[in-house]
Amino acid sequence: MSRFERQEILPGFGMQGQKKLRASSVLVVGAGGLGCPALLYLAAAGVGKIGIVDGDQVSLSNLNRQVLFGEKDLGKNKAYTAMAHFKEKYHDIEWEVYPEFLTVENAEEIISEYDLILDGSDNFPTRYLVNDACVLLQKPLVFGAIYQHEGQVSVFNVGEDSCNYRDLFPGMPAASEIPNCAETGVLGVLPGVIGNLMALEAIKVLADFGSSLKNKVLLFNSLTSAFYEVEISPQPISSQAPQSFEELKKMDYELACEGVRQLSWEEAMGKMNPGIAFVDVREEGEVPELNCTGLLKIPFSNLEREKTQLTHSEEILLFCQSGIRSQKAAQLLIQDFPDKRIYSIRGGMNAFKKT
Amino acid sequence: MSQTITIKAFGMVAEKIGSAELTLENPGTLLALKNQLATRFPELKEMKFGFALNKKMLTSDSVIPVGAEIALLPPFSGG
Numbered sequence: 001m002s003r004f005e006r007q008e009i010l011p012g013f014g015m016q017g018q019k020k021l022r023a024s025s026v027l028v029v030g031a032g033g034l035g036c037p038a039l040l041y042l043a044a045a046g047v048g049k050i051g052i053v054d055g056d057q058v059s060l061s062n063l064n065r066q067v068l069f070g071e072k073d074l075g076k077n078k079a080y081t082a083m084a085h086f087k088e089k090y091h092d093i094e095w096e097v098y099p100e101f102l103t104v105e106n107a108e109e110i111i112s113e114y115d116l117i118l119d120g121s122d123n124f125p126t127r128y129l130v131n132d133a134c135v136l137l138q139k140p141l142v143f144g145a146i147y148q149h150e151g152q153v154s155v156f157n158v159g160e161d162s163c164n165y166r167d168l169f170p171g172m173p174a175a176s177e178i179p180n181c182a183e184t185g186v187l188g189v190l191p192g193v194i195g196n197l198m199a200l201e202a203i204k205v206l207a208d209f210g211s212s213l214k215n216k217v218l219l220f221n222s223l224t225s226a227f228y229e230v231e232i233s234p235q236p237i238s239s240q241a242p243q244s245f246e247e248l249k250k251m252d253y254e255l256a257c258e259g260v261r262q263l264s265w266e267e268a269m270g271k272m273n274p275g276i277a278f279v280d281v282r283e284e285g286e287v288p289e290l291n292c293t294g295l296l297k298i299p300f301s302n303l304e305r306e307k308t309q310l311t312h313s314e315e316i317l318l319f320c321q322s323g324i325r326s327q328k329a330a331q332l333l334i335q336d337f338p339d340k341r342i343y344s345i346r347g348g349m350n351a352f353k354k355t
Numbered sequence: 356m357s358q359t360i361t362i363k364a365f366g367m368v369a370e371k372i373g374s375a376e377l378t379l380e381n382p383g384t385l386l387a388l389k390n391q392l393a394t395r396f397p398e399l400k401e402m403k404f405g406f407a408l409n410k411k412m413l414t415s416d417s418v419i420p421v422g423a424e425i426a427l428l429p430p431f432s433g434g
Contacts, residue, residue: 033433127432169405173432231410235414
């Protein structure tokens with residue numbers, strides 16, 4: 001008997017469905033609240049090859065919903081830790097791990113390796129980037145997202161006349177319009193429900209089973225347990241979408257969505273010079289402290305009062321604990337200093353690797 | 356026949372409206388509805404969201420039939 005016996009005897013799925021799953025590959029973008037539950041069922045169902053892309057590390061506040069991780073995993077990379085969990089459970093899956101964030105530079109190379117992409121990311125710039133890359137590569141994309149007590153699921157780019165994310169939401173929203181989990185809170189079961197629906201959609205598309213959410217978006221409300229389904233239809237190609245990877249590589253998704261330039265710690269370190277203002281906007285007492293010569297400490301709550309300290313710097317690099325307050329600080333400072341180059345460091349101290 | 360329509364609001368739009376469901380006099384067209392909502396809930400003017408008429412996403416102005424259900428659908432980014 002195989003570990004898939006109960007699927008192989010399932011009417012409509014059967015040996016054929018299992019064979020298709022085994023021969024297919026899925027890339028999971030983000031091993032977070034959506035990625036973790038989706039991965040559980042993709043791996044259990046026997047998808048042949050699974051890739052995980054996530055540059056983030058496990059933190060304590062993730063553990064109410066990111067069910068692949070435990071207390072012993074704090075500080076470890078999510079993509080590696082998720083893979084290690086499954087390697088102990090199953091011997092028959094090929095794994096590929098990308099311990100980095102998806103960017104305009106790496107998107108084509110990574111995504112082109114897979115049959116289907118599952119987007120469990122947690123921000124608009126990544127969602128539009130994944131969508132645009134999947135449109136250019138004609139890859140099916142299972143989309144899922146949550147906000148507080150609600151979730152959305154859909155399937156894009158499946159065959160002819162198929163919608164993509166820009167048909168649903170043509171205009172990129174600003175980050176300030178919609179707060180994320182870190183700001184609004186979330187009950188872990190909600191991404192659990194949505195992540196499971198995403199795994200189901202992925203399996204249906206890959207095994208050619210049932211009917212998928214192609215050209216539909218399904219909404220779920222965890223407070224009322226109500227579902228709501230809306231039909232969507234393909235639109236003329238958006239003028240804002242890149243028409244080639246050459247164009248995609250020139251896009252600044254973060255700037256387009258949030259109005260803020262962002263960079264990684266590595267890029268930030270490469271920029272360090274005496275003329276640059278390097279600013280910790282966390283409040284006093286937040287740990288770990290970063291000790292570094294020339295570091296300015298301007299808590300976000302004092303920014304208005306103390307911003308004059310930045311008047312003489314051409315470039316400003318801001319960071320906080322998780323990269324959200326520093327984005328807000330950058331948005332505020334851009335108003336005051338439109339001529340300066342102001343950056344927020346992606347992921348904040350949580351993304352800082354001790355070297 | 357009823358001259359009212361039902362508004363179903365999702366996500367942050369429901370928060371700004373203060374309710375997930377609302378009954379309104381039928382304003383006649385989507386454009387008229389947009390204006391009415393913007394006047395009554397000024398915060399919505401700053402937000403991007405889609406409109407679905409009887410569970411079909413709209414992409415252009417449209418006549419709203421009596422008794423219609425209009426869903427206000429903002430994008431979610433969380434994961």
